[in-house]
Amino acid sequence: xIPMMDLQERAVRGRVxxxxxxxxxxxxxxxxxxxxxxxxxxxxxxxxxxxxADAVFEAGVELLSEIGLYMMSSHRxxxxxxxxxxxxxxxxxxxxxxxxxxxSPDQMTLRHRKSSDSRAPVSYAGAPGVAEIDWFIPxxxxxxxxxxxxxxxxxxxxxxxxxVEPKAGTLSEVHVALWEQEALxxxxxxxxxxxINLGLLCTASTPSATMAIMRPGLREAYNxxxxxxxxxxxxxxxNPLLLAQYCELWGVEPWQSSMSCIGGLCRDAAEVAxxxxxxxxxxxxxxxxxxxxxxxxxxxGTWATRPAHWAFSAAARASERxxxxxxxxxxxxxxxxxxTPLTLWQAAAVAVVSTASGMSYAxxxxxxxxxxxxxxxxxxxxxxxxxxxxxxxxxxxxxxxxELLPSVDKQLPFPQAYDxxxxxxxxEYEASxxxxxxxxxxxxxxxx
Amino acid sequence: MxxxxxxxxxxxxxxxxxxAYDLVQQGIEEGLDPVAMxxxxxxxxxxxxGAKFGEGEYFLAELVMSGKVAEPCxxxxxxxxxxxxxxxxxxxxxxxxxxxxxxxxxxLVTTQLELAGFEVVKLGIDLDSMYxxxxxxxxxxxxIGLSAFLVTTIPYCKEVLGYLQxxxxxxxxxxxxxxxxxxxxxxxAMDADGWALNAVASVPLCKRLMGQxxxxxxxxxxxxxxxxxxxxxxx
Numbered sequence: 001x002i003p004m005m006d007l008q009e010r011a012v013r014g015r016v017x018x019x020x021x022x023x024x025x026x027x028x029x030x031x032x033x034x035x036x037x038x039x040x041x042x043x044x045x046x047x048x049x050x051x052x053a054d055a056v057f058e059a060g061v062e063l064l065s066e067i068g069l070y071m072m073s074s075h076r077x078x079x080x081x082x083x084x085x086x087x088x089x090x091x092x093x094x095x096x097x098x099x100x101x102x103x104s105p106d107q108m109t110l111r112h113r114k115s116s117d118s119r120a121p122v123s124y125a126g127a128p129g130v131a132e133i134d135w136f137i138p139x140x141x142x143x144x145x146x147x148x149x150x151x152x153x154x155x156x157x158x159x160x161x162x163x164v165e166p167k168a169g170t171l172s173e174v175h176v177a178l179w180e181q182e183a184l185x186x187x188x189x190x191x192x193x194x195x196i197n198l199g200l201l202c203t204a205s206t207p208s209a210t211m212a213i214m215r216p217g218l219r220e221a222y223n224x225x226x227x228x229x230x231x232x233x234x235x236x237x238x239n240p241l242l243l244a245q246y247c248e249l250w251g252v253e254p255w256q257s258s259m260s261c262i263g264g265l266c267r268d269a270a271e272v273a274x275x276x277x278x279x280x281x282x283x284x285x286x287x288x289x290x291x292x293x294x295x296x297x298x299x300x301g302t303w304a305t306r307p308a309h310w311a312f313s314a315a316a317r318a319s320e321r322x323x324x325x326x327x328x329x330x331x332x333x334x335x336x337x338x339x340t341p342l343t344l345w346q347a348a349a350v351a352v353v354s355t356a357s358g359m360s361y362a363x364x365x366x367x368x369x370x371x372x373x374x375x376x377x378x379x380x381x382x383x384x385x386x387x388x389x390x391x392x393x394x395x396x397x398x399x400x401x402x403e404l405l406p407s408v409d410k411q412l413p414f415p416q417a418y419d420x421x422x423x424x425x426x427x428e429y430e431a432s433x434x435x436x437x438x439x440x441x442x443x444x445x446x447x448x
Numbered sequence: 449m450x451x452x453x454x455x456x457x458x459x460x461x462x463x464x465x466x467x468a469y470d471l472v473q474q475g476i477e478e479g480l481d482p483v484a485m486x487x488x489x490x491x492x493x494x495x496x497x498g499a500k501f502g503e504g505e506y507f508l509a510e511l512v513m514s515g516k517v518a519e520p521c522x523x524x525x526x527x528x529x530x531x532x533x534x535x536x537x538x539x540x541x542x543x544x545x546x547x548x549x550x551x552x553x554x555x556l557v558t559t560q561l562e563l564a565g566f567e568v569v570k571l572g573i574d575l576d577s578m579y580x581x582x583x584x585x586x587x588x589x590x591x592i593g594l595s596a597f598l599v600t601t602i603p604y605c606k607e608v609l610g611y612l613q614x615x616x617x618x619x620x621x622x623x624x625x626x627x628x629x630x631x632x633x634x635x636x637a638m639d640a641d642g643w644a645l646n647a648v649a650s651v652p653l654c655k656r657l658m659g660q661x662x663x664x665x666x667x668x669x670x671x672x673x674x675x676x677x678x679x680x681x682x683x
Contacts, residue, residue: 203599
């Protein structure tokens with residue numbers, strides 16, 4: 001980790017550049033590095049091998065040391081030396097993540113995990129997306145009442161609380177976020193797990209609102225993570241730096257999250273994998289986080305595709321071999337398919353590839369508690385599965401995804417999937433997901 | 449050898465910045481029709497870049513690069529255009545609203561609109577609502593584009609609309625919105641002029657708002673189930 005005032009200096013004295021010029025320099029450098037290291041996306045091998053993972057790591061180090069990060073607030077480049085990046089990596093590798101969240105009896109530990117570990121990743125369930133007041137609590141409760149779910153990944157947000165819309169950087173952001181925190185705690189109480197990790201702060205995203213929400217009995221260091229991530233591609237602002245400092249000073253585990261877009265400045269999965277590693281190292285330079293979410297998506301907002309699987313696997317395996325991070329990703333299907341069978345098929349493929357790629361935690365594991373349970377079962381039974389078997393199984397699942405994808409265009413609203421009074425899945429919804437489980441078993445998912 | 453508009457077009461789509469610039473300069477010296485150089489040369493070259501992007505041959509970096517190739521060429525041609533012929537479809541000022549730091553989405557919209565022949569002024573990110581109006585006035589824009597990716601930043605789109613209304617400027621500009629959490633329904637509810645699901649969809653939207661014929665899409669886009677929506681009550 002680079003000292004705070006050193007970062008300040010780099011941010012205000014680095015090379016001046018227009019954002020467009022930085023984008024071009026970045027895009028052509030990553031192309032050059034892919035060629036130099038011989039990294040190639042292979043749709044036939046979704047779980048990436050050691051040699052490719054090592055190449056992705058080396059290219060990621062070189063990308064960040066050659067290009068740096070673009071500080072949007074000052075239009076300057078925050079530069080890095082290769083040796084200091086290797087030192088950050090060494091420090092991480094020698095101190096593998098072991099993070100504790102929640103309070104007894106709802107306490108959990110998140111650890112660095114290897115691809116060969118038979119210990120399954122932990123499940124930070126949903127509940128993602130935009131919820132409405134009348135089903136916010138049951139939605140969250142549906143996840144927390146699943147005993148295998150050890151925490152919330154990201155809470156849902158409200159589009160409006162009555163007439164009040166949460167407006168970033170204003171009092172309404174705090175007003176709505178406070179309601180959401182109380183509702184999260186109520187959901188946790190109803191599920192009998194009041195001390196569970198509530199995960200990433202959602203609606204409160206600006207530094208001032210984040211600090212306003214953090215208070216005893218509501219959001220504290222033990223049940224919170226705060227996002228400090230770099231925007232794609234390689235764009236920094238003061239907000240993540242300020243929030244990383246806040247985390248450091250208050251003992252909050254920062255939510256490190258590395259994202260990159262396939263088909264944007266990065267042409268394909270190989271370039272995205274390298275960029276995600278560079279992005280991760282960038283975050284580790286200013287935050288003392290032990291976890292890292294890798295999230296490759298396409299420009300149209302979709303994910304859970306073969307290129308996305310490969311890109312995640314490459315970045316996760318690079319981290320497994322060269323960093324001590326606890327790596328995670330979103331184990332879910334595309335937004336249009338939430339709570340339909342397709343989303344479970346997609347999630348199943350993500351779960352198989354990610355578990356075999358050293359993933360430590362699944363966040364947004366599912367779009368209902370039932371889905372979270374079924375995804376957790378998949379991680380449990382595939383943990384320790386050799387890469388070639390995991391790849392074979394994932395390929396079979398993706399064929400089913402290919403078949404279903406064209407016909408699904410609308411998600412099933414949560415109140416149609418669950419009885420929001422009893423917080424139990426409705427029979428037809430449950431049956432539709434259990435049929436997927438039966439079909440997964442026929443494809444070779446090794447359920448006991 | 450004398451220069452042709454085809455040469456200019458080719459240099460633009462091949463992203464040969466200096467060559468494109470030199471050809472335009474030579475074309476001006478040789479008395480080549482400036483309107484043809486703009487429309488059949490530079491803009492046609494940009495459209496070829498757009499087509500190659502659509503086919504997967506070019507990527508975002510090439511789109512960004514094409515804007516950098518075309519801009520100095522257009523600056524060279526502009527003073528030579530006859531009055532009332534600017535060759536452009538309309539002028540758009542665009543940026544991300546207050547609190548929003550996402551750059552890729554509105555950058556893509558910018559490029560797609562430029563490729564389609566719009567003049568686009570990129571304003572930046574995390575902008576005060578009043579700034580959009582100041583810049584629209586300064587650049588005599590036709591359209592104001594707002595990028596809002598988060599639930600907590602969408603209210604700033606309403607704020608810009610509120611300023612336009614209170615400053616009696618509502619009918620002077622067409623206001624369009626986009627971003628992950630933006631939808632046609634939300635755009636309709638706030639009485640914006642339009643919404644687009646993605647960068648590609650922003651082109652027919654802006655064309656429609658500028659009064660151009662968009663064929664069959666016109667009727668579909670008056671509803672909420674199309675990749676772009678326009679406010680048929682206002683347009």
